[in-house]
Amino acid sequence: MNRDEIERRIHGVFEDAFEIEPERLTPEAKVFEDLGLDSLDIVDLIVALQKQFGVQIREDERVRAIRTLADIADFIETLMQEEDARRSGS
Secondary structure (H helix, E strand, O other): OOHHHHHHHHHHHHHHHHOOOHHHOOOOOEOOOOOOOOHHHHHHHHHHHHHHHOOOOOOOHHHHHOOEHHHHHHHHHHHHHHHHHHHHOO
16 A cells, blocks of 8 residues: 555545544644544544554554654554565564
8 A cells, every 4th residue: 555545544534533624634734733633532543543554553652653644644654564564574
Protein backbone atom coordinates (compact mmCIF):
# COMPACT_ATOMS: atom_id res chain seq x y z
CA MET A 1 0.00 0.00 0.00
CA ASN A 2 1.46 3.35 -1.00
CA ARG A 3 1.43 6.63 0.92
CA ASP A 4 -1.49 8.07 -1.08
CA GLU A 5 -3.66 5.05 -0.26
CA ILE A 6 -2.73 5.29 3.43
CA GLU A 7 -3.66 8.97 3.51
CA ARG A 8 -6.92 8.33 1.63
CA ARG A 9 -7.93 5.64 4.13
CA ILE A 10 -7.02 7.85 7.10
CA HIS A 11 -9.14 10.65 5.66
CA GLY A 12 -11.99 8.18 5.23
CA VAL A 13 -11.78 7.27 8.92
CA PHE A 14 -11.99 10.91 9.95
CA GLU A 15 -14.85 11.60 7.54
CA ASP A 16 -16.88 8.54 8.54
CA ALA A 17 -16.18 8.25 12.26
CA PHE A 18 -15.98 11.94 13.16
CA GLU A 19 -17.93 13.62 10.33
CA ILE A 20 -15.04 15.93 9.52
CA GLU A 21 -15.24 17.74 6.19
CA PRO A 22 -12.66 16.57 3.62
CA GLU A 23 -11.29 20.08 3.08
CA ARG A 24 -10.17 20.19 6.72
CA LEU A 25 -8.11 17.01 6.31
CA THR A 26 -4.67 18.33 5.42
CA PRO A 27 -1.34 16.76 6.40
CA GLU A 28 -0.59 19.59 8.84
CA ALA A 29 -4.03 19.47 10.50
CA LYS A 30 -3.62 18.91 14.24
CA VAL A 31 -5.82 16.12 15.57
CA PHE A 32 -6.84 17.94 18.75
CA GLU A 33 -6.60 21.64 17.96
CA ASP A 34 -7.70 21.73 14.30
CA LEU A 35 -9.98 18.69 14.05
CA GLY A 36 -11.50 18.93 17.52
CA LEU A 37 -10.95 15.38 18.74
CA ASP A 38 -10.74 14.84 22.48
CA SER A 39 -9.20 12.09 24.59
CA LEU A 40 -12.32 9.92 24.31
CA ASP A 41 -12.32 10.28 20.52
CA ILE A 42 -8.76 9.00 20.40
CA VAL A 43 -9.89 5.57 21.60
CA ASP A 44 -12.41 5.45 18.74
CA LEU A 45 -9.75 6.67 16.31
CA ILE A 46 -7.32 3.94 17.36
CA VAL A 47 -9.98 1.24 16.98
CA ALA A 48 -11.01 2.58 13.56
CA LEU A 49 -7.40 2.76 12.32
CA GLN A 50 -6.67 -0.76 13.57
CA LYS A 51 -9.69 -2.07 11.64
CA GLN A 52 -8.88 -0.04 8.52
CA PHE A 53 -5.23 -1.11 8.32
CA GLY A 54 -5.13 -4.42 10.19
CA VAL A 55 -2.39 -3.20 12.52
CA GLN A 56 -2.00 -3.18 16.30
CA ILE A 57 -1.77 0.36 17.64
CA ARG A 58 -3.17 0.40 21.13
CA GLU A 59 -0.07 -0.70 23.03
CA ASP A 60 2.49 1.07 20.86
CA GLU A 61 4.13 3.92 22.77
CA ARG A 62 4.93 5.78 19.54
CA VAL A 63 1.25 6.73 19.28
CA ARG A 64 1.80 9.33 22.01
CA ALA A 65 3.94 11.44 19.65
CA ILE A 66 1.17 11.83 17.07
CA ARG A 67 -0.05 15.39 16.64
CA THR A 68 -1.03 15.79 12.96
CA LEU A 69 -2.57 13.77 10.15
CA ALA A 70 0.90 13.48 8.60
CA ASP A 71 2.10 11.95 11.89
CA ILE A 72 -0.69 9.36 11.68
CA ALA A 73 0.24 8.51 8.08
CA ASP A 74 3.94 8.21 9.02
CA PHE A 75 3.06 5.97 11.95
CA ILE A 76 0.76 3.70 9.91
CA GLU A 77 3.33 3.49 7.12
CA THR A 78 6.01 2.47 9.63
CA LEU A 79 3.74 -0.15 11.24
CA MET A 80 2.92 -1.65 7.86
CA GLN A 81 6.62 -1.76 6.87
CA GLU A 82 7.43 -3.48 10.18
CA GLU A 83 4.65 -5.99 9.61
CA ASP A 84 5.90 -6.70 6.07
CA ALA A 85 9.42 -7.23 7.44
CA ARG A 86 8.10 -9.63 10.08
CA ARG A 87 6.17 -11.60 7.46
CA SER A 88 9.20 -11.87 5.20
CA GLY A 89 11.38 -12.96 8.11
CA SER A 90 13.73 -9.99 8.03
